Amino acid sequence: MADSRETFVNQAFVVGYPIKHSRSPLIHRHWLKSFGIEGSYERVAVSPEDFEAFIAALKTGASGFCGGNVTIPHKEAACRLADAPDALAEELGAANTLWMEEGRLNATNTDGIGFTASLDAGHPGWENVDRAVILGAGGASRAVVQAVRDRGIGEINIVNRSMERAVELADRFGPAIHAHPMAALGEVCEGAGLFINTTSLGMDGEAVDEMPFERLLSSAVVTDIVYVPLMTPILKQAEAKGLATVDGLGMLLHQAVPGFEKWFGRRPVVDEELRNLVIADMEAHA
Incomplete structure (x- = not known):
């Protein structure tokens, strides 16, 4: 039948x-x-x-x-x-x-399910880190913050130009989330095992300031929710430092x-x- x-x-x-x-x-x-x-x-x-x-x-x-x-x-x-x-x-x-x-x-x-499924496919074990850095506190970052928290990463640092928006996310998603201004980006990258760009930086390939990726763990994973271009300026910087990268297209497909x-x-x-x-x-x- x-x-x-x-x-x-x-x-x-x-x-x-x-x-x-x-x-x-x-x-x-x-x-x-x-x-x-x-x-x-x-x-x-x-x-x-x-x-x-x-x-x-x-x-x-x-x-x-x-x-x-x-x-x-x-x-x-x-x-x-x-x-x-x-x-x-x-x-x-x-x-x-x-x-x-x-x-x-x-x-x-x-959105969060799509984000984590993309990382699972692109770099299994990505969540086995103590500390993550999330760049951006706009609408696109909310589901990412929630998903990363729900996978058990104990310290998640949100860095954003507007502290008010970063604080709002920290308040919404609980004690594992910490808000920081852009000036603290280098400091919070120190020893982090996961870096996520949730901003529009690098969209359509525009130039992006150098990120302090040398301060991440050598085993760190860098990912970007921007997928046009697939290899964004942020991912290119990470790759040049020898870091693992996962592009943003998988999130669109898996969600x-x-x-x-x-x-x-x-x-x-x-x-x-x-x-x-x-x-x-x-x-x-x-």
Whole structure:
């Protein structure tokens, strides 16, 4: 007997404003094709003033969608409007994955899961360190801080131009998190085994000031959530110092896995075929 999950046509979305540059459809359509699932995944541009109505139509079934991804600027509103945000989304105050289940709109945030899964694939054992440094305290850093904390790293130092934002993250995520100004970057790098850039520094290849990577452990891992270009200036600096690096593309790919499984009933894998597909798209639009 055929698996009904493969014959029933589910429709999913990625919603944001703007949304035309999202690579999520490329990822999910690849998986739909790989599994032979008769489903769909599409971009939906929704302005902030129309987002509540979009969610209402999702809840009633009028939209025809079973769930989807949420990106900027709607993640906070998605968490607030969901009927059942999980513990990850509630602590972050933001959701990026929605699905209907038993008449209720459920929400989670898979950014942190995607980040740690990417590191697990790129450098197994990365979490076996005492101290981590996270550069940046913007919206993108929240899920990273949460995920690194939840993997058991005992001391996490957030360095940011605005101390106020770094302190807010330290207050939100508990006693393992410490806030520092940019002037302290060299000091907190001393003896750290993990360095994470969550800022837009180096995006599109722009020059970046020299990082004090010589003060990290020689076994340290340096990673960057920026993935255009794949080898960012920060990763190039780390590589020049002989440090292990993990690029940011894996986070994009791995964060998509839980949502696909919720909407289409099959758990996909992140493999070289998918990675190469997305890299080709990046190069085509460079």
